[in-house]
Each structure stands twice: as structure tokens, then as C-alpha cells.
Amino acid sequence: MNFSFVSGDVVRAGGTLLVIPLFDGDLGDSAPAPLIAADKALEGQLRAAASQEGFKGKADQTLVLHTLGKLETARVVLLGLGARARFTPEVLRQAAGRVAKTAQKLKVTELTFTLPSTEASEATVRAIVEGLLLGAYRFDRYKTSGKEEKNAPRLNTVRLALPEGTSKSRELEAAVKLGQRVAEATNWARDLVNEPPNVVNPERLAEAAQEVAKETGIKATIGGRREIERLNMGMFLGVAQGSANEPRLIHLAYVPKNAKDAKRAPVALVGKAITFDSGGLSLKPADSMIEMKTDMAGSAAVMAAMRVIGEIKPPFPVHAFIGACENMPSGTAYRPGDILTSRAGKTVEITNTDAEGRLVLGDILTWACEHKPAAVIDLATLTGACVVALGNYIVGAFGEHDTTVQGVLEAARTAGEEMWRMPVTDLQKDALRSEVADMKNAGERWGGAINAALFLKEFVGDTPWVHLDIAGPSTSPKERGYFNKGATGVGVRTLVEYVRARAATQESQPEPETAAPVKPAKGAKAGKGKSARG
Missing domain, CATH: 3.40.630.10 (Zn peptidases)
Structure with a gap:
């Protein structure tokens, strides 16, 4: 799995999936910039769909929405992290694991993962990398049936979208390598x-x-x-x-x-x-x-x-x-x-x-x-x-x-x-x-x-x-x-x-x-x- 850093407008970052991690309460007026940008491009349908599906950003919640060609990415994934006060990198690691499994089911090979806070930390980056790689793990070498599933496309390209005002550094790149x-x-x-x-x-x-x-x-x-x-x-x-x-x-x-x-x-x-x-x-x-x-x-x-x-x-x-x-x-x-x-x-x-x-x-x-x-x-x-x-x-x-x-x-x-x-x-x-x-x-x-x-x-x-x-x-x-x-x-x-x-x-x-x-x-x-x- 190849990882790289991107910055700027995440709506234009490309990839089959755009992943936006959200804390409980982030769907309100204090929504993070990636959610605001994606919702605007989708003419308000992203937050509306979240409300209809009962997605609030709670831990273990995941919502997948097709963009119908309105974004450069085919789907947006809203990823619940739970209460901000109880956040640890392990919460994000578990959530990234869910994303990897979602990507497997959708048979996608690339995605853009937005960092969940205004400050990109080594621990946050490492948690995402580890979660995606651990979540993508499969042990199916002894199965002779389901060859089509075994040979299905696998996630191999991940863009880590940095928050506005931050840029990649040696420390963040080292965190990616250590996580891998x-x-x-x-x-x-x-x-x-x-x-x-x-x-x-x-x-x-x-x-x-x-x-x-x-x-x-x-x-x-x-x-x-x-x-x-x-x-x-x-x-x-x-x-x-x-x-x-x-x-x-x-x-x-x-x-x-x-x-x-x-x-x-x-x-x-x-x-x-x-x-x-x-x-x-x-x-x-x-x-x-x-x-x-x-x-x-x-x-x-x-x-x-x-x-x-x-x-x-x-x-x-x-x-x-x-x-x-x-x-x-x-x-x-x-x-x-x-x-x-x-x-x-x-x-x-x-x-x-x-x-x-x-x-x-x-x-x-x-x-x-x-x-x-x-x-x-x-x-x-x-x-x-x-x-x-x-x-x-x-x-x-x-x-x-x-x-x-x-x-x-x-x-x-x-x-x-x-x-x-x-x-x-x-x-x-x-x-x-x-x-x-x-x-x-x-x-x-x-x-x-x-x-x-x-x-x-x-x-x-x-x-x-x-x-x-x-x-x-x-x-x-x-x-x-x-x-x-x-x-x-x-x-x-x-x-x-x-x-x-x-x-x-x-x-x-x-x-x-x-x-x-x-x-x-x-x-x-x-x-x-x-x-x-x-």
C-alpha cells in the first residue's frame, strides 16, 4: 500500500473514496472544512443524508454516499470517531480499519483520507496507516472457491489530506514508514x-x-x-x-x-x-x-x-x-x-x-x-x-x-x-x-x-x-x-x-x-x- 500527502481542496483530491472522519457533533455549525466543502459540492445532500440515516459521528458509525458525478471521487465516506474528549489514536486506528474493510467490499484501489483535526500529528498519521493496513488483512490462502473474490482489486493507493495550514514534514513521513x-x-x-x-x-x-x-x-x-x-x-x-x-x-x-x-x-x-x-x-x-x-x-x-x-x-x-x-x-x-x-x-x-x-x-x-x-x-x-x-x-x-x-x-x-x-x-x-x-x-x-x-x-x-x-x-x-x-x-x-x-x-x-x-x-x-x- 502506497501512502502520500496532499493538501488543498479535498474535493479535488481524486480517488474512488473520500474519507472524512467526524467527531460527535461535527455535523452542526462547527463542521470541519472537508465536510463543508464536500457538502457544498453535493448541494447540501451530504449532511441531509447523514441526518436521514441517523449518522451523528458516534464511534463505530460509518456512512457511504455515492456522489453521482458531482465530485471527482465516486463516493464519500463519513467516519464516526465518537466524543472528541475521549479521542485517542486507537479510536482512529479502529476507524481506519473499518474504512479498509469498506474499500474491500467496494473493490476500490485508491482513496483520500482527510486527517481529523486542525493539527496533523505523528500519532494521528501513524494510526491511519496502521489501521488501513491491519484492516485490509485477509487470510484466505487455503480457500479454493471464490477465486473471483480472492483476485478482486485491493486498496493500494492512499492520499493523506493534510488540514489547511499544514504541510508534510520529515516527522510525518517517518510516522508513515514506522506505521507501515x-x-x-x-x-x-x-x-x-x-x-x-x-x-x-x-x-x-x-x-x-x-x-x-x-x-x-x-x-x-x-x-x-x-x-x-x-x-x-x-x-x-x-x-x-x-x-x-x-x-x-x-x-x-x-x-x-x-x-x-x-x-x-x-x-x-x-x-x-x-x-x-x-x-x-x-x-x-x-x-x-x-x-x-x-x-x-x-x-x-x-x-x-x-x-x-x-x-x-x-x-x-x-x-x-x-x-x-x-x-x-x-x-x-x-x-x-x-x-x-x-x-x-x-x-x-x-x-x-x-x-x-x-x-x-x-x-x-x-x-x-x-x-x-x-x-x-x-x-x-x-x-x-x-x-x-x-x-x-x-x-x-x-x-x-x-x-x-x-x-x-x-x-x-x-x-x-x-x-x-x-x-x-x-x-x-x-x-x-x-x-x-x-x-x-x-x-x-x-x-x-x-x-x-x-x-x-x-x-x-x-x-x-x-x-x-x-x-x-x-x-x-x-x-x-x-x-x-x-x-x-x-x-x-x-x-x-x-x-x-x-x-x-x-x-x-x-x-x-x-x-x-x-x-x-x-x-x-x-x-x-x-x-x-x-
């Missing part, structure tokens, strides 16, 4: 999550990591069972042992070329990567298993974020750590009652093989923290309990290091991803107490999301850590704004914003922090370039 990078990376993650589990297995995830490395020039180190055994990741191996598909250990590393920056403490990103979760011997019900191809959404988000991070080049290292495997029932599968020994040396009694994600994450978090990061953030479709608590659109954020947690929450607000801080309290610790091992992997039903976070906490030590439970928001149950039904790519925008904000802070620091050297697993290949969860 982030949205394209998010759609890439959505593809990975939407793919069937017979396509995206641990080996395919490793190949995706190598593609990221080749595209961005960062380093990819891929290990197999031998490397996992050498690292004494007993919990990871336990989960992986029931599947015919071999596990993969994935490490992506962006390191600045500047020697001083390269010595700074890194940011570590960890993604859950269960490419299919049957529940193991604690088998899930059939209906609950259908969506379990999405149990690797955390790893997809982490790798997608690394695609952008490798291009924006922050002044400190960023590492991604992923343990990919399947959780399958078989004669070799791990069992309830087994005791596994983690890389950290802690022993874990298995009480539920469907609580597998935390086991793999525990070993991977231990490994990540050995690189002495300034902060570690994990993304995981971890618990159905978090979906019960927060629903389908809000991420649960856990962590005790207030500065790091607040940094992630602020990044989420900037990115337009909804997150809510949840408690990590020792009041629930008894739920994980074992009579025969240091701890057990699953406790009582109550406080399930907190119990899972407490389990992970055992493997991060004193490292500032944030756990994001994305079990609900990793997929959308319906079409909404820029969402389709299916994978959302949640977390990509937040991770990118967190790194960008940290970069803005650290660029002013004269002396770098010291980080431990990165040592790839011996023998590993290097290259450049909604149900209960576990």
Missing part, C-alpha cells in the same frame, strides 16, 4: 498464527526466525534437542517428548554496531511457542482443541517485533528467546505425577500436562536471564483464567518491578493495545506447593492466571520482569475495527513502542551499562541476514 513497518510485521505474525498446525510446527517457526534474521541483518541461532539437553532444560524436554515433531530452540539477537552501545544491558523478549497444544495426556475436550494452533501467538509477536526492532536499531541489544514444541499425547509423553528438573535446578511435580506452557517458559526465562538483561518481557497465551477475568480484548500484565511494568503499560497505551495490571501475590503461593518436589506446575482452579505468573516468577530471580498473558486478545472472536475473526498479532505494537521509548531515554546516557556476552548454544546453527492454556 509495524502493521506489516503484525500482519506477518497474524499469518503465522492463522496457519494450520500441520504447516507451522517447531521447524517452521525456526525457519521464520531465520527469515527475520536474513531480512533485518540480525543474528539467528537455532538449536535442536541436543542443544536443549546440553542446556539442561528438563521442563522443556518433558513437554516436547510426546511429539513426533522435534523441538527447536530459537535465539534472535540484535546487537548495535557501536561498541559502547553493544555493551549495554539488553532487553530480552520471550515468546510462548507451543505450535499445537492437545493438552497432552490431560487431554483437552475436542471443542477446546480447535484453536490450539494459536498457542504460539506469543512467539509470533516476539519475532514480528524483532523485524521492526532490527530496522529501527535501538542503542542497546535486544534478544528474543523462544522454545518451540508441540504438546501431544503418546507413549513417550510426560505424565501427571512425573517430576521434571528445570535448568534453574528446581524440581517440578506435574499435576496437569495441560499446564505445559509455563514449563517451557520457565526454562527459557532462566536462559534469557542468564544474559543479564535490563528487563525481560514474556508474551504467552497462558491461561483461560485470564480470559475469564479480562475477556477477549484485554491483556493481563503481571510483574513486581513497578518501573518496568509501568513502562510496558505506557507503551501499550501509546500503541493502542489494552492492558490491565494484575497482582503477583504470595497469598496464592500455597497453590503451587508440592509434597514431593520444590513445586508443582498447576494448583487449584481459583486465581489460575496469578498461579501461572507465580510459577514463572520462580525462574527470573531479581531481573525486572513483565509477564503478558495474551490468551484472550491473541485472537478475535469476530470482525471489529481493524480485526478480522482470527489472529490479531497482539503485542507487536507494544513491544516496538517499549523499545522505542527505552531507546529515546538511553540515547542521552553517556555511559553504557555492562551486559554479559552472548554465547550461542554449542553446535547450534547461526544465520544472519479460547480455552484452558498452559
Whole structure:
């Protein structure tokens, strides 16, 4: 999709669609200039049609009107943004997503999108770009019918109409490029999550990591069972042992070329990567298993974020750590009652093989923290309990290091991803107490999301850590704004914003922090370039 800036009379801007975003109340005497110009050209019929159709500019309202040749554009789209006082860029991002879907239905290839305020901001421009690209996303590669629909014209040209008195700038052009990078990376993650589990297995995830490395020039180190055994990741191996598909250990590393920056403490990103979760011997019900191809959404988000991070080049290292495997029932599968020994040396009694994600994450978090990061953030479709608590659109954020947690929450607000801080309290610790091992992997039903976070906490030590439970928001149950039904790519925008904000802070620091050297697993290949969860 190509974006450009235009100024002047929007009625003459051209394109198949002219999009005019409006706040609640903008149809009155204080109507914005684009609406006044379009309504005048249509001899007052635009506002009259809006009144007849009940369009008032409320959030989620959209009105499409044919211009019957009276404008250079074939149709005008009035786009409701809701109350001006409650406006955020995410409102515009969602609205732009609706425009993209409207354009798909009308089979148009170009449009002009007027900015909704008298002041063009980078956040506003970026929201429009991201919303249009995310809203235009489709996953239909496996459909053999409806070829005409699949080959239909797609939106490829967008003119961003600047308010009167403003002109394009380097900052606005940079916002367009960043929005494109982030949205394209998010759609890439959505593809990975939407793919069937017979396509995206641990080996395919490793190949995706190598593609990221080749595209961005960062380093990819891929290990197999031998490397996992050498690292004494007993919990990871336990989960992986029931599947015919071999596990993969994935490490992506962006390191600045500047020697001083390269010595700074890194940011570590960890993604859950269960490419299919049957529940193991604690088998899930059939209906609950259908969506379990999405149990690797955390790893997809982490790798997608690394695609952008490798291009924006922050002044400190960023590492991604992923343990990919399947959780399958078989004669070799791990069992309830087994005791596994983690890389950290802690022993874990298995009480539920469907609580597998935390086991793999525990070993991977231990490994990540050995690189002495300034902060570690994990993304995981971890618990159905978090979906019960927060629903389908809000991420649960856990962590005790207030500065790091607040940094992630602020990044989420900037990115337009909804997150809510949840408690990590020792009041629930008894739920994980074992009579025969240091701890057990699953406790009582109550406080399930907190119990899972407490389990992970055992493997991060004193490292500032944030756990994001994305079990609900990793997929959308319906079409909404820029969402389709299916994978959302949640977390990509937040991770990118967190790194960008940290970069803005650290660029002013004269002396770098010291980080431990990165040592790839011996023998590993290097290259450049909604149900209960576990």
C-alpha cells in the first residue's frame, strides 16, 4: 500500500473514496472544512443524508454516499470517531480499519483520507496507516472457491489530506514508514498464527526466525534437542517428548554496531511457542482443541517485533528467546505425577500436562536471564483464567518491578493495545506447593492466571520482569475495527513502542551499562541476514 500527502481542496483530491472522519457533533455549525466543502459540492445532500440515516459521528458509525458525478471521487465516506474528549489514536486506528474493510467490499484501489483535526500529528498519521493496513488483512490462502473474490482489486493507493495550514514534514513521513513497518510485521505474525498446525510446527517457526534474521541483518541461532539437553532444560524436554515433531530452540539477537552501545544491558523478549497444544495426556475436550494452533501467538509477536526492532536499531541489544514444541499425547509423553528438573535446578511435580506452557517458559526465562538483561518481557497465551477475568480484548500484565511494568503499560497505551495490571501475590503461593518436589506446575482452579505468573516468577530471580498473558486478545472472536475473526498479532505494537521509548531515554546516557556476552548454544546453527492454556 502506497501512502502520500496532499493538501488543498479535498474535493479535488481524486480517488474512488473520500474519507472524512467526524467527531460527535461535527455535523452542526462547527463542521470541519472537508465536510463543508464536500457538502457544498453535493448541494447540501451530504449532511441531509447523514441526518436521514441517523449518522451523528458516534464511534463505530460509518456512512457511504455515492456522489453521482458531482465530485471527482465516486463516493464519500463519513467516519464516526465518537466524543472528541475521549479521542485517542486507537479510536482512529479502529476507524481506519473499518474504512479498509469498506474499500474491500467496494473493490476500490485508491482513496483520500482527510486527517481529523486542525493539527496533523505523528500519532494521528501513524494510526491511519496502521489501521488501513491491519484492516485490509485477509487470510484466505487455503480457500479454493471464490477465486473471483480472492483476485478482486485491493486498496493500494492512499492520499493523506493534510488540514489547511499544514504541510508534510520529515516527522510525518517517518510516522508513515514506522506505521507501515509495524502493521506489516503484525500482519506477518497474524499469518503465522492463522496457519494450520500441520504447516507451522517447531521447524517452521525456526525457519521464520531465520527469515527475520536474513531480512533485518540480525543474528539467528537455532538449536535442536541436543542443544536443549546440553542446556539442561528438563521442563522443556518433558513437554516436547510426546511429539513426533522435534523441538527447536530459537535465539534472535540484535546487537548495535557501536561498541559502547553493544555493551549495554539488553532487553530480552520471550515468546510462548507451543505450535499445537492437545493438552497432552490431560487431554483437552475436542471443542477446546480447535484453536490450539494459536498457542504460539506469543512467539509470533516476539519475532514480528524483532523485524521492526532490527530496522529501527535501538542503542542497546535486544534478544528474543523462544522454545518451540508441540504438546501431544503418546507413549513417550510426560505424565501427571512425573517430576521434571528445570535448568534453574528446581524440581517440578506435574499435576496437569495441560499446564505445559509455563514449563517451557520457565526454562527459557532462566536462559534469557542468564544474559543479564535490563528487563525481560514474556508474551504467552497462558491461561483461560485470564480470559475469564479480562475477556477477549484485554491483556493481563503481571510483574513486581513497578518501573518496568509501568513502562510496558505506557507503551501499550501509546500503541493502542489494552492492558490491565494484575497482582503477583504470595497469598496464592500455597497453590503451587508440592509434597514431593520444590513445586508443582498447576494448583487449584481459583486465581489460575496469578498461579501461572507465580510459577514463572520462580525462574527470573531479581531481573525486572513483565509477564503478558495474551490468551484472550491473541485472537478475535469476530470482525471489529481493524480485526478480522482470527489472529490479531497482539503485542507487536507494544513491544516496538517499549523499545522505542527505552531507546529515546538511553540515547542521552553517556555511559553504557555492562551486559554479559552472548554465547550461542554449542553446535547450534547461526544465520544472519479460547480455552484452558498452559
